[in-house]
Amino acid sequence: MLAHLHRKTIAASLTLILAGFASTAFAGTAQPNIDMGVATSTQPVHVTLILKLHNQAALEQYIQQTVTQGSPNYHQFLSTSQFAGQYGATDAEIAKVQAYLQKQGLGSQVMANHMAIQTSGTLDQLGKAFQTSIHTYVSRSTGQSFHRPASVLVLPSALADTVAFASGLSNERKYLSHRLGAPAFAVSPKSLPLGPTTLSKTTSGNPTATGEPGEYTVGDVANFYNINPLYQHGITGKGSTVGIVTLSNFYPADAVTYWNDIGLATKPNRITQIHVDGGGAIDGGSGETSLDVEQSGGLAPFANVLVYDAPNSGNGFTDAFLRAVSDNKADSISTSWGLPEIFNFAALNVTGASDTDTSDAGDLQAFHQIFMEAAAQGQSVFVAAGDSGAYDTVRDLGLPGTAAGDYSAPLTVDSPASDPYATAAGGTTVPVTFYNAANVPVISITQENVWGWDYLQNYFNKVAPGEYDLFSTGGGGGVSVYWHQPLYQLLTQGIRTSEPKQSLVYIDPQAGPTTLLQLPSRFVGRNMPDLALNADPETGYIVISTYDGGLISGYGGTSFVAPQLNGISALLTQNSGHRIGFWNPQIYLLQDIFGSGTYSGFRDIRAGDNWFYYGTPGYDQGSGIGALNVANLAQFLKLGF
Template sequence: MLKNLHRKSLATAVALLLCGVATDGFAAAGSSPADLGASNPSQTVNVTLVLGLHNQASLEKYIYSTVTRGDPAFHRFLTTAQFADRYGASAAEISRVQAFLKQQGLSQVELLPNHLAIKVSGTIGQFNTAFHTAIHDYQSSDGTRFHRPNATPSMPAALSGTLVVASGLSSEARYRSHRVSALFPPQQGATAKALAKAAKPAAPACTGNPTATCTPGEFTVGDLANRYNINPLYKAGVNGKGSTIGIATLANFLPADAYSYWSTIGLGVKPNRITQVHVDGGGPLGSAAGSGETSLDVEQSGGVAPWANIIVYDAPNTDAGFFDVFNQAVSENKVDSLSVSWGSPEIFYFPQLNGGVDFTDELRAFHQVFLEAAAQGISMFATSGDSGAYDTVRGLGGLLTDPVPPPLTADAPGSDPFITTAGGTTVPFSFSFSGGPTASIAKESVWGWDYISHYFQTNFGVDITDEVFSSGGGGGVSVFWPVPLYQRFTSGIRVSEKKQTLLFPSDGINYTLPAKYQGRNEPDISLNADPESGYSFVSSLDGPGLLTFEGGTSFVAPQLNGISALLKQSTRGRVGLWNPQIYALQNIFRYGAFSPFNDIRAGDNWFYDGKSGYEPGAGIGTLNVTNLALFLSVF
C-alpha cells in the first residue's frame, strides 16, 4: 500500500496532498489553459489604473519615524488627504491620465481619495488599443473561462512614470485562501488509503478563559487567550472597545455565521458590529468560492477583540479585485488594522511563469497601498501560506524525490516588507493514528506535517511522506523584496538558497530563482496553525454546526488582527506598522518570562528548523500578548 507510494505523477501527488485539505479559491497559476482566441472587443470591462507614488524613500523614512518612540513624528499618523497631498499623484499627473482616457474613449468611474488609483470603464477593444496588447479568452482544465492579455501590456509613453499598472485586464482567479483541514480528523475515520485514524485524547480539566475547550482540534479563541497570555488584558477591561477591525477578502460570507460562532462558544460580543463593503460588486458566495475563509477571519479576529467593530471588504478573485479591496479599505481609513488570508507564491507574479506576461508591477502596486496603510497607522497582517518552505507545492504539486525538486519560495503579499506576516506552529498535544501507540508533541514547534510521516514510519514501517509533503507553516526568503531595515540587525535572517528551480517541461517552464539574494524573510510572528491541534469555526455553507480540526495560517492573520485591536485600546491609539517595533523589542529584550515573545526551538516547515532567535519557520516566535501590550505602552 503506502510502501508503493514513493513515486507518483504530479496529478496524483496533488490529489493525495489535498485529501482532507480545504481548497478555497484555488487557481493553479503556472498551468497552461487553452487559448480560445481573441476576446470579444465590444465586451465592457472595468480596470483600475494604479498611479505612482511621489517621494517613496521619504515616505518609508516617515513610516519608521511614526513607530520610533522619541521621534517627533511618533504616532503622528497621516489622514488620507494628507497622504494624497504629500505622496499621491499630483493634480497635473491626474489631468494627463484623464486626458489620455478621454482620447482613448475610456470613462473614468472613480478617482480614489488617496490619489493612487483611477477606476476606468471601457471595452476590451479600447483597452487593447490603449495598452498595446491583445486580450484573449482562455479555458482552464476544470472548464473555467476567463480573459487575460497574451502579452505584457505597454504603458503609454506619455504617461511614463505616472502609471504603475493597469489592473483588471485579466479576469483570472489567481489567489487562494490559506485554510487547511486536518488530514486525519477523528470524525473522518480512515483516509483515502484506509490507513490513518486519529484518536481524540480526553480533554483535561479546562481552566482560564471561560470559552476555552482545552481540546486540540476544537480550540476556540479562548484557548488562544489561555496559551498566549491575553486573559490579563480582558480582566483589565481591554476587549477591543473603540477599535475597528478590517478584513480584506475575496469571498462574500453570511454574517449570521460569525454571531452563531460567538454564541455557540459562549462569548458575549458587541451587537450589530459587522459592516460589509462589497468592492467592485463584491466577492462570490459559496463554499467553493471561499466563504468559509471569510467566516473564520471574522470569527477569529472578532472573537479575540469581542467589543471591536468589524468592516469586511470583499471583492472578486481577480487581480483588480485583490488590489481594489486593499486600496479601498486603506483609502477609506476607517479601520485600525486589516488582515488578509489570501495569496499566492511570490514567483507566480514573475513573467517566466505567465507566458512572458509580467505581473511584478502588481507587487509594486500592493506595496504602495501597504505604505499608505503604515503611514496612516493601520496595522496590516497577511498569511505566510500552508505549504511549508515550498510555497508552490500546494498549488502545483511536486516532491523532494523529483529529479528537480520544487523550489524554496515565499508567499505574497506576505513577502512585502511593510506588512506583518503570520506563520504557524503546532502546540503540545497527544495523538494516535490508525490504532497505533499514543505519541505527543512535547513543546510548541514550527508546524510541519513531517511529524505525521515520522509517526507512520516508526510505528508501521510505511512511508506517507508523499501524502503529507509539504503541509506546514509557510516561510522563506523573498527573491523580489530586499531585506528591510528592521531585519538587518536580526540574527537568523537567511539569504535565498542556491539551485532552486521550478521545472514544468510540459508548460515550457524552467525558471531558476536568484541565489543568495538578501531578501525579506517571512514570517514575522507565529501562533498555533496546525489543524491537527487546531480550531473550530462556523460556516453554514460548508456544513452544520461547529466545524472542527481546522487550521492554517488563515487563522493566525485574523488572530493577530484581533490582538492589534486590543493593543490599540490598551495603548490608546493606533499601533501602526508592527515590524520595526517587534523586531527592535526582540533584538533588545530577547526571550524570557517578561519578554513579549516565546522562542520556538523545535519542529520544522520541511526546510527551516525551529531554533533560538529568528528563523523562517516561526519568525521571531509566538506572542505573550499582555507583555507586548506593556512594552508598547512603556517603550
C-alpha cells in the same frame, strides 16, 4: 496522495507570469496554456490603474519615524488626504491620465489616496487603450478558460512616469485562502485521535475555551498567548476597528452564532460589509471569511468589524485593499489569501510607447504601495504566510505525477505576506499527544513547534509506507527573492539569504522538462514569517460556516493566525490609546533588545520545522521571532518601547 486533495493546479498563472517577461534575475521560456485567440470584444471589464507614488524614500523614512520613540513624528499618523497630498499623484498627473481615458471613450474615478484611477469598458476598448489584444486561454491542466492581455500593456510615453501598473484585464482566478482541514487517515489505525491528553487539555483561564485540540476557540488562543490579563483589565477592543480583506462574501450570522455558542459577550450590530468591484458572492471561500471575522472579532469582542470582499479575479484583491486603506477606518487589517511570490514576477506592466518592459512585478508593487500607505496612516496589516511550508508552490501546482505534468518544488514564499510592509503570520503546532486505536500514545509534542506535517509523515512512513504524502503542508516561511532585506531585520540573529540551485521546472509528459524560472542564489531578501501562532489543523479550531454546513472542526492554517493578530492588535490599540501602526520595526527592536522569555513579549519556538527551516533559538524562517506573550507586549507598547 493526500497532498493532492489540498491543491488547485494553476499552471494558467504561469502563462500570466511569463508573458512579456524581461527580469534580469529570472528567465521564462514556456507557456503551458492554450491560446484560443481574441476574446469576445464586447465583454465588460473593470480596470484599476495604480499610480506611482512621489517621494517614496521620504515616505519610507516617515513610516519609520511614526514608530520610533523620540522622533517628532512618533505616532503622528497621516490622514488619507494628507497622504494623497504628500505622496500621491498630483492633480496635473491625474488630469493627464483622465484625459487619455476620456479620449478612448472611458470614464474614470480617482481614489481619495491619489494612488489609483478606476475605469470600466469593453475588452475591445481597453485593449485599444493599452495597445494590446485580449485573448482567451485554456489551462492544459485544469481546462479553465480565462482571458488576459496577449502582450505587455502600453500607454503614451507622457503617462509612463505616472502609471505604474494596470490590473483587471485578466479574469483568471488565482488567489487561495490559507485554511486547511485536518486529514482523515484510512489506514490502521483508522484515524489519529487527538485525545484524551494532559498536555493540551485545559480550560483554565478563559471560560470560552474548550481545551480540545481540533475544537479550540478564541478562548484557547487567549490561554495559549497570555491575553487574559488584558480582558481582566477591561481591554476588549472597545473603540477600535478591525478590517478584513477577503475574496468571498459570507453570512454575518455565522460569526454571531460562533460568539454566542462559545458564550462570548460581544458588541451587538458591529459587522459592516463593503462589497468591492461587484463582490458579494457566496462561494467556496465563504468559510474563510467567516473564520476571519470569528477569530478577529472573537479576540476583540467589542471592536467594530469592517469586511471588504471582492471577486477572486483580476484586480479584486488589490481593489479591496485599496478601499480598506483609502477609507482609513480600520485600525488594523488582515487577509488570509495569497499565492506564491514567484507567480507575480512578470505580471503585465504598463510601459511607455518607446520604453521596454520594466518588470516591476505589478501586483507585488501595487500591494507594496498600498501597504506603505497603511503604515503611514497607522494601520497595522497582517497577512497569512501560507500553508505549504517552505515550498509555497506545492499547494498550487501539486506534486510530481499530476495529469498536467510534473513541477519541481523550489523554496518559495507567499505573497502578499512577503511584502516588507506587511506582518507575515506563520504557523505553529501547540503541545499535543496522539493516540492510536489501542489508546497507546504514538506521537507526543511537548512544546510549541514550528508547524510542518512531516511529524505525521514520519509516523505514517512507519505504519503505512507509501500510503500518504503530506509534503509540504505546514506554516509558510523562507526568504523572498524579490524584496530586499528590510532595515528592521538587519540586526536580527538568524536572518538568512536565499538558497542556491532553486528553479521552477515544468516537465511536460511529451516534450520533457522546461525551466520556467531560475531563482537567484544567496539573495539578501526579506525573511518571513514575522510571528507565528497555532495553525496546525491537528491542533486546530472550530468554525461556523453556513456554506460548509454549519459547525465544522479540525480546521487550521495560517488563515487563523492573520485574523488572530488583527484582533490582538485591536486590544493593543485600546490598551495604548492609539493605533499601534506598523508592527514590524517595533517587534523586531523589542526582540533584538529583550529577546524571548518570561518577561518578554515573545516566546521562542525552538523545535519543529516547515519541511526545510527548523525552529531554532532566536529568529527562524518557520516561526519568525516566535509566538506572542500578549500581556507583556501590551506593556512594552504602552510604555513606548
